[in-house]
Amino acid sequence: MSNFNTEIRKTILRIIHESHAAHTGTSLSAVEILIAVFKSMDLEKIKKHNNARDRIILSKGHGTAALYAVMYHFGLLTEDEINTYFKNGTVLAGHTSHHVPFVEHSTGALGHGLPVALGIALGLRSLKLGGRSFVVTGDGELHEGSNWEAIMLAGHMKMQNLCLLVDKNGLSQVGRVDECCTVDPLKEKFESFNFAAYEVDGHDDNKIQEIIQKTENSEKPVAIVCHTVKGKGISFMEHNNEWHYMGPQGEDYEKVVEELENASS
Amino acid sequence: MRRDDKVFLLIGDTGFHLVEPLFEEFPDRTLNVGVAEQNLIGISAGLCNAGFKPVCYAISNFLVQRCFEQIRNDLCLHNYPVVLAGTSAGFDNGALWATHYIVDDIGCLKPLPKMKIYSPSSIEAMHAVCRELFAFSGPAYMRIAKSKFSEGKDASNINRFVLETPESEILVVAHGKMVKNAIDAAALAKNFSVFAMDRIKPVDTGVLDGFAGKYKKIVVVEDNFKSGLYNSICQFLAERNAPNPKIYFIGPAEEYEKHTGDPKYLEEKYGLAPAQINAFIKKISAAE
Numbered sequence: 001m002s003n004f005n006t007e008i009r010k011t012i013l014r015i016i017h018e019s020h021a022a023h024t025g026t027s028l029s030a031v032e033i034l035i036a037v038f039k040s041m042d043l044e045k046i047k048k049h050n051n052a053r054d055r056i057i058l059s060k061g062h063g064t065a066a067l068y069a070v071m072y073h074f075g076l077l078t079e080d081e082i083n084t085y086f087k088n089g090t091v092l093a094g095h096t097s098h099h100v101p102f103v104e105h106s107t108g109a110l111g112h113g114l115p116v117a118l119g120i121a122l123g124l125r126s127l128k129l130g131g132r133s134f135v136v137t138g139d140g141e142l143h144e145g146s147n148w149e150a151i152m153l154a155g156h157m158k159m160q161n162l163c164l165l166v167d168k169n170g171l172s173q174v175g176r177v178d179e180c181c182t183v184d185p186l187k188e189k190f191e192s193f194n195f196a197a198y199e200v201d202g203h204d205d206n207k208i209q210e211i212i213q214k215t216e217n218s219e220k221p222v223a224i225v226c227h228t229v230k231g232k233g234i235s236f237m238e239h240n241n242e243w244h245y246m247g248p249q250g251e252d253y254e255k256v257v258e259e260l261e262n263a264s265s
Numbered sequence: 266m267r268r269d270d271k272v273f274l275l276i277g278d279t280g281f282h283l284v285e286p287l288f289e290e291f292p293d294r295t296l297n298v299g300v301a302e303q304n305l306i307g308i309s310a311g312l313c314n315a316g317f318k319p320v321c322y323a324i325s326n327f328l329v330q331r332c333f334e335q336i337r338n339d340l341c342l343h344n345y346p347v348v349l350a351g352t353s354a355g356f357d358n359g360a361l362w363a364t365h366y367i368v369d370d371i372g373c374l375k376p377l378p379k380m381k382i383y384s385p386s387s388i389e390a391m392h393a394v395c396r397e398l399f400a401f402s403g404p405a406y407m408r409i410a411k412s413k414f415s416e417g418k419d420a421s422n423i424n425r426f427v428l429e430t431p432e433s434e435i436l437v438v439a440h441g442k443m444v445k446n447a448i449d450a451a452a453l454a455k456n457f458s459v460f461a462m463d464r465i466k467p468v469d470t471g472v473l474d475g476f477a478g479k480y481k482k483i484v485v486v487e488d489n490f491k492s493g494l495y496n497s498i499c500q501f502l503a504e505r506n507a508p509n510p511k512i513y514f515i516g517p518a519e520e521y522e523k524h525t526g527d528p529k530y531l532e533e534k535y536g537l538a539p540a541q542i543n544a545f546i547k548k549i550s551a552a553e
Contacts (some may be wrong), residue, residue, distance in 0.1 A: 051316055098343060109338055115304045116339055119311020126293045127315065146335075149304035201299060202541070 001233065004073070005031060005205070006264040009233045010128035011069040011082065013149050013256050016247040022095020023095055024141075025231040025243040029064035029169040029202070030136060034210035036069040037134050037165065043074060045131070046102055052129040055104045060138040061096040061168060068092055069098070069262035109142025113137060114164065118150045121221075123163040130215075136165045140172025142183045154221040155194030162221040163212065164195075167202060169230035170239050185221050195203045202226025235260055266291050269399075271314050276463060277305045277323035284322070297442075301329045306335035306347075313345040318401040325351030325408060328430050329366045329370045333387055336404070341377045346401035353383065354410040354441050356489025356517075356531040363521040366531070367369025367408075375466055378388070381405040382466040385406040385442035386427070388413065389420035390463045397423065397464070409471055410442040423463035430458045436510075438462055438477055440494055446532070447486050449539035457484075457546055477502060477509055482549055484513045486542060488532070491516065515545055 013214050036229030037056050045053035054219035057068045065085065072082040077100070091099040091215050095108030104120070104163050107113050117135035137147065166186065170177055177183060190197035196218050198211045206224060215222045230244075233258055248256045266287065268270045274287055274295045279453060288295045294317075298305045302323060309319040314521045316423075321328060329336070338495035340347050365512050383398065384404065386389040391409075398405055409550070416427060427444060428451050435457040437447045444461045450457055464471065486493040495514045502509045517535040525531065532538050536545060 008440070043317065055314065104340065105310070106342055109334055111303075112307060112335065114341055115307020115335070119308035120314050121310045121311070122308060123273075123315025123317050126317075129315075133311075145284070145308065146303035149299075149301035150307065153298055153301065153304060186315040 001203075001263055003264050005035065006233070007258055008035070008069050009067050011072060012065045013234070013248060013260070015082060015085040015252070016065050017249065017253045017259055018083075018095055019085035020119070020247060020249070021065065022245045023062045023065065024247055025059060025171070025241065026063040026138065026169070026236055028061045028234065028237065029165045029228040029230045030058075030066045031070070031205045031232070032205040033136055033165050033167055033208060033228070034066055036205040036212060036226040037136070038074045039201070039205070039209050040212040041134075042125075043076070043119050050123070051127070052131045054131045054134065055191050056116070056134040056136070057105045057107065057113040057117050058096050058136050059107050060136060061107030062111065063167070064093070064096040067096060071102065076154055078210045083247065091132065091180070093185060098251070110138070110165055111146040113251075114147050115234070117164075118154050118159060118162055120155070121159045124161055125159070132161045132163055134163045134165065138260065139166055139168040139170065139183050140177045140180075142166070142186040143181055151190070151193050151195070158219060159221045160196065160218050163215065164221070164223045165208070166223065166225050167228050168225055169228045171230045171244070173241070177240065190225070195221045195223040197223045197225065199225045199227065202228035203232055206213050233263070266294060267304075269318065270294070271316060271318045272321045273317040275305055275309055275319055275321045277302050277321070279323045302331040303335050304334065307339055308334045309347045310339035310343060310345055313343070313347060316451070318346045320348045320350055322350045323371055324365070325353050325367045326365060329367070329406065329507050332345050333373060334549060336374070337377055340404040342381045344379045344403050347404050348398050348401070349406040350409060351406060354408040355443070355505040356528040359449065359525055359531040360526050362525045368489050368490065368517050369416075370406070370408060371465060371489045371494065372496065375492070375497065377519055379403045380466065382408070383464050384408045384410070385463050386414070386439070386441055386442035386461040387420065387424045389416050389418065390423060390461060393420045393423045394463055395402055408441060413444065414442070414443050414445045415464070424469045425461060426458060427461045428459040430455050433458050435484065435550060436460060436480040436482070437484045437486055437542070437546070438463060438476075438494065438498065441488065443486045443488055443537060446537055446539050450475045450542035453539065453543040454547065456550060461510070465494050466538060468501055470501060471500060474505070475500045477505060477507065480510050481509045482516060483515065484546060484549070485517045485535065488537060491517060513549060515542060
């Protein structure tokens with residue numbers, strides 16, 4: 001794990017710790033996916049709100065600590081802003097809000113981001129603008145039928161400027177996704193819906209970025225199934241659903257700090 | 266769509282023999298998303314993000330109720346300028362039964378911040394409503410009744426008297442198709458006035474305040490449960506903190522009745538036919 005990625009994890013865990021927030025595991029699984037997307041986008045266009053800009057929607061809005069931390073490290077949020085996360089009077093709530101500068105769409109209820117991202121892709125295509133529409137969903141989130149309405153139509157319309165990244169950490173709130181209702185075989189499912197589908201180590205941001213770049217001129221919508229670990233980067237949080245709702249406090253936070261210091265040294 | 270190149274028509278597989286010319290003329294600004302209303306609303310929100318002003322056309326039930334959370338989160342939360350054009354209102358689809366007639370849409374949408382609600386009462390009112398709707402100032406729902414009722418004169422304003430009876434102490438307030446029923450009822454006995462509330466939300470408080478000082482009795486006639494216009498007027502009067510007229514409701518009971526029939530059958534069942542409205546008013550006229 002690079003120092004940059006570790007710094008982002010430090011920020012995520014710090015803001016969750018300081019505000020007594022939650023949704024730790026789901027934030028940690030999405031870090032590299034978000035880094036790859038933000039590295040792939042033209043941030044100057046985003047800062048200028050140019051209509052041809054790339055967009056990203058974090059459909060799994062409960063992982064918003066990761067989005068805000070990544071935005072902070074890419075210069076889209078200030079330290080003063082991110083330090084208000086989950087605190088009274090903030091716009092940086094525990095789910096993604098469009099009131100935060102440069103956030104495209106508010107999410108939190110699952111299954112909303114993908115149809116909206118498809119609408120953005122449609123709008124850009126209608127205007128003959130070149131931006132891409134990125135959306136990050138969870139794997140448990142794919143239980144929501146609205147996703148499949150959008151996937152079916154995107155494939156049918158060959159919506160080539162839509163790029164879906166699935167944070168496949170294998171866990172939803174109660175337990176394992178494949179024990180509740182499996183979404184597998186996911187890549188094949190996307191292919192059958194006329195997507196160009198890929199599987200990748202979801203903690204290798206370079207590889208995710210490579211796929212994003214090589215599919216820039218895709219003739220089909222793109223789906224990247226990112227195999228991730230919920231709680232990635234903190235030994236006692238990995239694969240442990242206790243950290244879906246919990247945030248680190250006391251000794252746990254001391255261990256977090258120690259592990260991340262060791263990772264960056 | 267000719268005047269504004271940002272208008273985008275989305276349909277949820279509704280509008281056979283109606284929308285085709287628009288699809289032909291504006292291929293880049295029209296789309297049938299199929300039988301997928303959640304996607305319909307989500308896409309409309311995404312189009313707004315890209316600068317468009319979408320109009321979503323579908324049968325009212327599916328447009329409002331199938332995708333309620335999308336309307337709440339993706340449209341109202343963002344104050345996106347989307348027009349929800351719902352076909353069929355009240356008991357228009359009565360014979361198709363409760364999945365297809367709609368008497369609970371106004372109550373569903375009314376609590377949502379930013380949402381405007383229109384129920385045009387005539388062809389002329391539809392034109393006036395559209396002038397306001399297509400300013401695209403935020404999310405709005407238009408409940409389109411199956412009616413060819415013409416007032417025979419231009420309705421330059423929405424929310425207006427369609428029948429003013431001098432010295433009358435009773436006012437009927439109606440919307441949509443029920444305005445015609447109220448006018449027909451008045452033709453039988455000219456002892457009340459009729460006001461068409463083409464815009465239900467935002468509530469026309471100025472107009473209601475004027476009614477409260479002028480009339481002794483207000484009768485709300487609507488093909489919607491009490492959660493609709495009646496509820497809005499009751500709330501306004503309750504919060505007014507001044508002497509109020511008595512208020513009455515003519516409309517459907519809060520039920521999905523197992524026996525159904527055509528619009529006339531259901532209107533008669535719930536006292537909405539002109540003769541029944543007239544009889545109701547005669548009764549309350551006699552009462553203190």
